[in-house]
Amino acid sequence: MTIRRSEDMIFLEEACTVEDADALLAEIQAGAAMFDWTGCSFLHTACLQLVLASRLPVRGKPEDAALARWAAPLVTPYTAADLPRQTLQPILTKV
Amino acid sequence: MNDLLALFVSEARELLQDAGQDLLVLERAPDDAVAINRLFRSVHTIKGSSGLFDMPPLTRTLHAAEDMFQAVREHRLALTPDMVDMALQALDQTGLWIDELDRHEILPPDAEGVANALVSALRAKFGQRAGEPLAPQAAIAPSCAAPPPGLKEWFSEAALRDAAACGRDLQLVAYLPEENCFFKGEDPLAMAMRIPQLQALGIAPREAWPAIENFDPFACNLGFYALSSAGHAEVEKLFRYVPDQVTITSFAAAGLVAPAGLVLPPVVAALLREQIALLALEAPAEEFAGRAASAARTAGNALRHGGLADAAAAIDAAGARALAAGTNALLSAAIGEFLDPAAPVEVARAEAQAAAPAAAPVAEAQEKLTPRTLRVDQEKIDSMMDLVGELVVAKNSLPFLARRAEQHFGLRELGREIKDQYGVIDRIAQELQGAIMAVRMMPVSQVFQRFPRLVRDLARKLGKQVDLIIEGEATEADKNVIETLFDPLLHMIRNSLDHGIETPEIRVASGKPETATVRLLARQESDQVVIEIIDDGRGIDPEIIKFKAYERGLIDQARLAAITDQEAIMLVFAAGFSTAEVLSDVSGRGVGMDVVRNVVEKAGGHITLSSVKGAGTTVRLNLPLSMAVSRVMTVSLGARMFGIPMDLIHETVKIPRGEIMRIKHSEAFVLRDRVVPLLQLGTLLDLGDDLEPAEETAVLVVRVAGQTVGLGISAFGEGMEVILKPLEGLLAKIPGYAGTALLGDGRVLLVLDLKELIA
Numbered sequence: 001m002t003i004r005r006s007e008d009m010i011f012l013e014e015a016c017t018v019e020d021a022d023a024l025l026a027e028i029q030a031g032a033a034m035f036d037w038t039g040c041s042f043l044h045t046a047c048l049q050l051v052l053a054s055r056l057p058v059r060g061k062p063e064d065a066a067l068a069r070w071a072a073p074l075v076t077p078y079t080a081a082d083l084p085r086q087t088l089q090p091i092l093t094k095v
Numbered sequence: 096m097n098d099l100l101a102l103f104v105s106e107a108r109e110l111l112q113d114a115g116q117d118l119l120v121l122e123r124a125p126d127d128a129v130a131i132n133r134l135f136r137s138v139h140t141i142k143g144s145s146g147l148f149d150m151p152p153l154t155r156t157l158h159a160a161e162d163m164f165q166a167v168r169e170h171r172l173a174l175t176p177d178m179v180d181m182a183l184q185a186l187d188q189t190g191l192w193i194d195e196l197d198r199h200e201i202l203p204p205d206a207e208g209v210a211n212a213l214v215s216a217l218r219a220k221f222g223q224r225a226g227e228p229l230a231p232q233a234a235i236a237p238s239c240a241a242p243p244p245g246l247k248e249w250f251s252e253a254a255l256r257d258a259a260a261c262g263r264d265l266q267l268v269a270y271l272p273e274e275n276c277f278f279k280g281e282d283p284l285a286m287a288m289r290i291p292q293l294q295a296l297g298i299a300p301r302e303a304w305p306a307i308e309n310f311d312p313f314a315c316n317l318g319f320y321a322l323s324s325a326g327h328a329e330v331e332k333l334f335r336y337v338p339d340q341v342t343i344t345s346f347a348a349a350g351l352v353a354p355a356g357l358v359l360p361p362v363v364a365a366l367l368r369e370q371i372a373l374l375a376l377e378a379p380a381e382e383f384a385g386r387a388a389s390a391a392r393t394a395g396n397a398l399r400h401g402g403l404a405d406a407a408a409a410i411d412a413a414g415a416r417a418l419a420a421g422t423n424a425l426l427s428a429a430i431g432e433f434l435d436p437a438a439p440v441e442v443a444r445a446e447a448q449a450a451a452p453a454a455a456p457v458a459e460a461q462e463k464l465t466p467r468t469l470r471v472d473q474e475k476i477d478s479m480m481d482l483v484g485e486l487v488v489a490k491n492s493l494p495f496l497a498r499r500a501e502q503h504f505g506l507r508e509l510g511r512e513i514k515d516q517y518g519v520i521d522r523i524a525q526e527l528q529g530a531i532m533a534v535r536m537m538p539v540s541q542v543f544q545r546f547p548r549l550v551r552d553l554a555r556k557l558g559k560q561v562d563l564i565i566e567g568e569a570t571e572a573d574k575n576v577i578e579t580l581f582d583p584l585l586h587m588i589r590n591s592l593d594h595g596i597e598t599p600e601i602r603v604a605s606g607k608p609e610t611a612t613v614r615l616l617a618r619q620e621s622d623q624v625v626i627e628i629i630d631d632g633r634g635i636d637p638e639i640i641k642f643k644a645y646e647r648g649l650i651d652q653a654r655l656a657a658i659t660d661q662e663a664i665m666l667v668f669a670a671g672f673s674t675a676e677v678l679s680d681v682s683g684r685g686v687g688m689d690v691v692r693n694v695v696e697k698a699g700g701h702i703t704l705s706s707v708k709g710a711g712t713t714v715r716l717n718l719p720l721s722m723a724v725s726r727v728m729t730v731s732l733g734a735r736m737f738g739i740p741m742d743l744i745h746e747t748v749k750i751p752r753g754e755i756m757r758i759k760h761s762e763a764f765v766l767r768d769r770v771v772p773l774l775q776l777g778t779l780l781d782l783g784d785d786l787e788p789a790e791e792t793a794v795l796v797v798r799v800a801g802q803t804v805g806l807g808i809s810a811f812g813e814g815m816e817v818i819l820k821p822l823e824g825l826l827a828k829i830p831g832y833a834g835t836a837l838l839g840d841g842r843v844l845l846v847l848d849l850k851e852l853i854a
Contacts, residue, residue: 021277050312066288070293074298
């Protein structure tokens, strides 16, 4: 799996191809709140488009150097403001 | 010649060629926005660049033409054939001037007068007086040196600053992929990141994002905007498969940080700097006026070239003031103002650039223009071809050596090894030969591209309406073949327009569309290039041809009675044949078609003609892809060996002695119910050998000059590829021989020219 959902975080890992766009959209529609693309080595335009269109914050820098240089500045950065939700989420779900 | 002028000459030639083609497209489809824009841009660019040099007649002529195209572009004026004539004339004249500049670096003395006549004729065509510009300069598409607007929408300030720091010309790439591009396997992001020397990348949705609930993940809604410091061509190459989705705009990087509204292309900036340096030099008082005036003129021209007419006007005014005041300082200061004193970084770079030889920007521009090709003297290629020929011959001696090793020295093993080695060398030699032939290949478009204009002019002269359709112009053939093509094609197209195509009235009366169609097609068929000229004119009436041929004594009465229609049509290729009632200056001097046939046959090709009366004529040229290697068949005659060009040979048969008939002094035999004349090669060559009459005669059935003939020989040899060398010097006069070829065992093979022998 290159699209992995954990709590409200979508992990984009390794090569995210055009075939993954459907799954990615489904996760976004299912209410995911942010992305993590640290493990991403390839991101197809279709997936990038979804990341941009969702306007959800993205955590980390992608593994691929070109992506990190050219695509990373375009996405909504993951800021401290996003942090509480992320840390609180597990606790909230447990409760 | 000055580098800048040389660059201008070569660029202008290219642009003139484009402009001519676009004009023809426009004449046919006046609403073609792409063509009018490109035409306008071409003419505008030449005009702009010409302003850099002192050649007002050329600049003014193009300016008038440009104004006319501007009016057409804005739909204020409909393009008429007369206007196209006029515009073509202006472009032709410009072409002549460019040639003149290439040779003498100045325009001919009569240029002024010619230009005046052209300008007033052009302006008269659209009711405008000379010297009255149609639109303010600023409305004209800016020379592409200025940065396009809207950059800040896509790129951050920091990204723009970084991009500007690379100090070269930048390309703005706007890449708007198709909505369904994902289905075509495209990945626009990957493509955009692959742009060479990418400096900045902006990605933005083209339309507002739909709600995530109804989002279509497979519809691409992204636009990509990139800045690259690579050359225009390099960037274009990356997008060669999606050219319609990309616009690439070049502009000077320096423009990104220059004050708003004032952007100098590097060449202009360099010229301005030169003028300041010139003005700063000490000069005797009497030279002052001339120098100041020339500096002001050059600076003004340079700025106009950069699309900065206002700035140029300011310089002109400053020049006048400086002259009146008798000091250079005013002018220097005025020029200096445009060199961007506001940005110290820029000035530092400007100084660095000024310190470098002034030719640097030119060299850079040249680099951008030159495609990735080598210009090689044709002689070098020819000598490579000769060497490969020798290699082929040398290689062919190995099988002989192998046989000698086996038979003469009894070394079977060695013989086999030599054969193995031969196989390797043979393969390499063939590949080498193929590679060199490929170097000599050129597309037929080299020749075809001259025809649209020719056909147009001819049709107008003859009062006919003709559409020329060209297909297969990418078909390639050897350079020599391509070069021999033009004259024959010209003759045939002329013939077709003059004799074949009817006037519009006659066409309408016979139920055909008013506009005739002439199709010029090229394609490759095995090792031949086939070129066809097909018209839908009146066709050829075989009865008239027969009668004319008889009248001119080309055929006798017996032949007149027996000749078939197809054979009759081929008579138009006979020397001294012309059926036009009136000799026009277009064609009809009776030398055309036989010259055509000779040229084509000399190039190793052949020509056929078919026609349906009332429906049109098709002329078909078959030409070899390459003339360097000829395929021959060896035949033996007693102990002698000769080569016969393979393309003439129809078949090989053995005829028993009893089946050869004697008709008076001639011999003949029956082949598939047809009587075929039999000629003995020995008699034709006058060898005088008395050969033992054999039980069976080997007969080569050949087709020469439209006739089937049997050629009696002793035995058939083998087919081979040879490099044919024409007979030279004293031997050149001996008829009947096409040339010689060297065989692998060192013997010389005489290759026969059957047409000369038999006809």
